[in-house]
Amino acid sequence: MSEHQPTLEAVAAHAGVSRATVSRVVNGTPGVREELRERVRRSVAALGYVPNSAARSLVTRRTGAVGVVIAEPESRVFADPFFAQQLRGIGRELAAHDMQLLLMLVERPGDDDRIGRYLAGGHVDGVLMFSLHTDDTLPDLARSSGLPTVYGGRPGWQAAGTGPAPLYVDTDNRDGARQAVEHLLARGRRRIAVITGPLDQTAAQDRLAGCLDALGRTEADPALLAHGDFTARGGEAAMSRLLESAPDLDAVAAANDLMATGALRTLRRHGRRVPEDVAVTGYDDLEPAAWAEPALTTVRQDVQLMGRLMAQLLLRQLTPTPASPDTDTRPPAPIVTPAELVVRASS
Amino acid sequence: MSEHQPTLEAVAAHAGVSRATVSRVVNGTPGVREELRERVRRSVAALGYVPNSAARSLVTRRTGAVGVVIAEPESRVFADPFFAQQLRGIGRELAAHDMQLLLMLVERPGDDDRIGRYLAGGHVDGVLMFSLHTDDTLPDLARSSGLPTVYGGRPGWQAAGTGPAPLYVDTDNRDGARQAVEHLLARGRRRIAVITGPLDQTAAQDRLAGCLDALGRTEADPALLAHGDFTARGGEAAMSRLLESAPDLDAVAAANDLMATGALRTLRRHGRRVPEDVAVTGYDDLEPAAWAEPALTTVRQDVQLMGRLMAQLLLRQLTPTPASPDTDTRPPAPIVTPAELVVRASS
Numbered sequence: 089m090s091e092h093q094p095t096l097e098a099v100a101a102h103a104g105v106s107r108a109t110v111s112r113v114v115n116g117t118p119g120v121r122e123e124l125r126e127r128v129r130r131s132v133a134a135l136g137y138v139p140n141s142a143a144r145s146l147v148t149r150r151t152g153a154v155g156v157v158i159a160e161p162e163s164r165v166f167a168d169p170f171f172a173q174q175l176r177g178i179g180r181e182l183a184a185h186d187m188q189l190l191l192m193l194v195e196r197p198g199d200d201d202r203i204g205r206y207l208a209g210g211h212v213d214g215v216l217m218f219s220l221h222t223d224d225t226l227p228d229l230a231r232s233s234g235l236p237t238v239y240g241g242r243p244g245w246q247a248a249g250t251g252p253a254p255l256y257v258d259t260d261n262r263d264g265a266r267q268a269v270e271h272l273l274a275r276g277r278r279r280i281a282v283i284t285g286p287l288d289q290t291a292a293q294d295r296l297a298g299c300l301d302a303l304g305r306t307e308a309d310p311a312l313l314a315h316g317d318f319t320a321r322g323g324e325a326a327m328s329r330l331l332e333s334a335p336d337l338d339a340v341a342a343a344n345d346l347m348a349t350g351a352l353r354t355l356r357r358h359g360r361r362v363p364e365d366v367a368v369t370g371y372d373d374l375e376p377a378a379w380a381e382p383a384l385t386t387v388r389q390d391v392q393l394m395g396r397l398m399a400q401l402l403l404r405q406l407t408p409t410p411a412s413p414d415t416d417t418r419p420p421a422p423i424v425t426p427a428e429l430v431v432r433a434s435s
Numbered sequence: 436m437s438e439h440q441p442t443l444e445a446v447a448a449h450a451g452v453s454r455a456t457v458s459r460v461v462n463g464t465p466g467v468r469e470e471l472r473e474r475v476r477r478s479v480a481a482l483g484y485v486p487n488s489a490a491r492s493l494v495t496r497r498t499g500a501v502g503v504v505i506a507e508p509e510s511r512v513f514a515d516p517f518f519a520q521q522l523r524g525i526g527r528e529l530a531a532h533d534m535q536l537l538l539m540l541v542e543r544p545g546d547d548d549r550i551g552r553y554l555a556g557g558h559v560d561g562v563l564m565f566s567l568h569t570d571d572t573l574p575d576l577a578r579s580s581g582l583p584t585v586y587g588g589r590p591g592w593q594a595a596g597t598g599p600a601p602l603y604v605d606t607d608n609r610d611g612a613r614q615a616v617e618h619l620l621a622r623g624r625r626r627i628a629v630i631t632g633p634l635d636q637t638a639a640q641d642r643l644a645g646c647l648d649a650l651g652r653t654e655a656d657p658a659l660l661a662h663g664d665f666t667a668r669g670g671e672a673a674m675s676r677l678l679e680s681a682p683d684l685d686a687v688a689a690a691n692d693l694m695a696t697g698a699l700r701t702l703r704r705h706g707r708r709v710p711e712d713v714a715v716t717g718y719d720d721l722e723p724a725a726w727a728e729p730a731l732t733t734v735r736q737d738v739q740l741m742g743r744l745m746a747q748l749l750l751r752q753l754t755p756t757p758a759s760p761d762t763d764t765r766p767p768a769p770i771v772t773p774a775e776l777v778v779r780a781s782s
C-alpha cells in the first residue's frame with residue numbers, strides 16, 4: 089500500500105516549497121509563515137498526504153510502543169518496590185524486542201478517560217495494565233480501544249463472564265497467604281490477626297481468602313481483622329487497631345511487606361517483642377522484608393519474572409508465530425506463578 | 436481540512452463491510468478474515484482514509500500527550516525521591532491542562548534511538564527531558580524530531596552556541612553548594628572534603644564549582660575530593676576513600692542527600708561522631724535528609740515546583756497566547772530557581 093501514498097517530496101513540489109518546510113508544517117513545528125503554512129496544508133489535502141506515524145502505521149500497523157498503565161498514583165508507585173520490580177521485568181522484555189515502554193499513572197479517577205483516549209488514538213500497539221481496582225474504568229477503555237491487553241493480577245470482572253476471558257499474569261496469592269498462616273499455626277500461634285490490603289483489589293481478596301483457608305474459617309473474626317491499604321503507614325494504623333480489639337493476639341499476617349514493616353513499628357512502640365510476643369509475616373519478599381528489624385518471614389513472588397511474562401504474553405499477541413509443525417497453536421492463556429514461604433527472624 | 440477527509444462510514448460502504456470491521460482492520464485488531472482485511476485495505480488506499488490519531492492530528496496537529504524522558508535507568512529513578520517529586524510537579528501541571536504524561540526511561544545507551552523514533556513518530560506534542568549526561572544523544576533526537584522541548588537542569592551543550600538556546604528549568608546549584616560550604620567554614624571547619632555527583636551532569640559540575648567558590652580555590656585538593664554517582668552506596672564508598680586519603684577531615688559536603696546518608700553510614704562504621712568529629716551536608720532536602728540520623732543539613736531546591744515550571748514552559752510553547760495589549764511577547768526563557776540552606780543536626 090505504501091507505494092500509493094503521496095510522498096513528502098510530492099507535497100513539496102505541489103506547494104512549491106522545500107521538503108523541510110513541508111516537514112515543519114505537518115509536524116506543527118513553529119517558525120513557518122502562515123501564508124506558506126496554508127499553501128502546504130492545501131497541498132496535503134489535495135494529494136491526500138498522510139504524515140509520519142500514521143503513514144507508517146498504515147503500512148505496518150505498528151507504533152513500536154506498549155502502554156504500561158499502573159492504576160495507582162505516583163506516591164504509591166514510587167514508595168513500593170513492587171512496581172519498580174514489575175517495571176524492570178517488563179522493560180527488559182520489551183527492550184529485547186525493541187519495543188518502547190510508555191508508563192502512564194493514574195493520579196485521579198478522571199485520568200482514566202485521558203489514558204483511554206490516548207490508547208484509542210493509535211499511539212501504541214498493546215497495553216499492559218496492573219494494580220487495577222474493581223471500580224477502574226481502564227479495562228473498559230482498553231477493550232474499546234481494541235488493543236491487545238494483558239493484566240497484571242487477576243482482573244476482578246472475570247466472574248461476570250462477558251466477552252473473551254482477559255489475559256493476565258498473577259501469583260497464587262491464595263496459596264501463598266495460606267502457607268504463611270499455616271506456618272504461624274505450626275509455630276504454635278493461636279490468636280492470629282490478619283491485616284488485609286485494599287479489598288477492591290483481587291490480590292488483597294485472594295490473600296484474605298488464603299488466610300481464612302488456613303484458619304479453617306469462612307469469615308474472619310472481626311476482632312482479629314484490620315483493613316490496610318498496602319502502605320507502611322496503613323500497616324501501622326491497622327496494627328494499632330488490632331492491639332485495641334485483640335490485646336491477646338500472638339501473630340499477625342500482613343498482606344504485603346510494607347504493611348508488615350508498619351506493624352513492626354507499632355509493635356515496637358507498644359513494647360511487644362517480635363517474634364517472642366507476636367510473630368509477624370509479610371507478603372512479596374522485596375527489599376523492605378530483608379531490611380526490616382527483625383527480618384521478615386514473608387511469601388516470595390517473583391515480581392520481575394511476572395513483569396517479563398506479562399510482556400511476553402502481549403508480544404505473542406502482537407507477533408503471531410508463523411504456522412509450522414512445531415507451532416504451539418493453543419491460544420494464549422493466563423499464567424499463575426507459584427508463591428513460596430520464606431522464613432526469617434520475625435516468626 | 437477535516438471536511439475533505441473520507442469517513443470510516445465511507446470506507447465501510449466502499450468495501451461493503453460493517454463500520455466495526457473497518458475499525459478493527461485499521462486498528463490492527465485481530466479476528467478479521469484476511470480476505471475482508473485486504474478488501475478494507477484497498478478501500479482505505481482508494482479513498483485516502485486517515486484513521487484515528489492521524490486524522491485528529493491533521494486537524495488539530497495535537498496528540499494531547501507529552502513525552503517525559505528521564506535519562507536514567509529504573510533502578511536510579513525509583514531509588515531517588517528527586518525523580519518522584521519532579522514527576523509529581525510535571526504530572527499535576529499536565530493533568531490540569533488535560534495532557535497525558537508518558538514516562539520513558541533510559542536503561543541502556545541503545546534506548547535513546549528507540550525513544551527518538553517514538554518522539555519523531557508524531558505520538559507526542561512536546562518533550563520534557565531530565566537528568567541528561569553529556570554523552571546522551573537524546574537532545575539531538577529531540578531537536579531532529581522538531582518537537583518543542585524543555586530540559587530539567589542546564590543542558591551541557593549550551594556553551595557550544597549552535598542553534599537556538601535550549602529552554603530549561605534549573606536550580607542555582609553553584610550558589611547552593613557555595614552556601615553549604617560557607618556554612619561549614621562559619622562553623623569553624625577547616626578540612627572540608629567534597630563528594631561530587633557524576634561529573635558528566637551539569638548539576639554535579641555546578642555544585643563542585645560552588646564548593647570551590649566557597650573554599651577560594653580553582654581546583655580541589657585531591658585528598659579532599661571523591662567522586663560519587665548520586666546513590667547512597669556511592670556516597671558510602673566515597674566516604675571510605677576520603678577517610679583513607681584525609682583521615683584528619685572535619686567536614687564533608689556531599690552533592691546530594693542520598694550520598695550524604697551513605698557518608699553518614701561510613702562515618703558511623705568508623706566511629707566518627709557527626710557533627711562532633713565530622714560535619715556533613717547534603718543537597719536536595721528530600722525525605723532522606725529529614726529521616727537521616729542525625730538529620731541532615733542540606734540545600735533545599737523545590738523539586739516539585741521545578742517540575743511544574745518545566746511543564747508550564749512547555750505548555751506555553753504548545754499553546755501560544757493570543758496577542759493582546761497585555762500579552763507578554765518576550766520569548767520563553769530558561770528559569771533558575773533559588774537554592775536555600777537548611778541547617779539541621781549534622782553540621
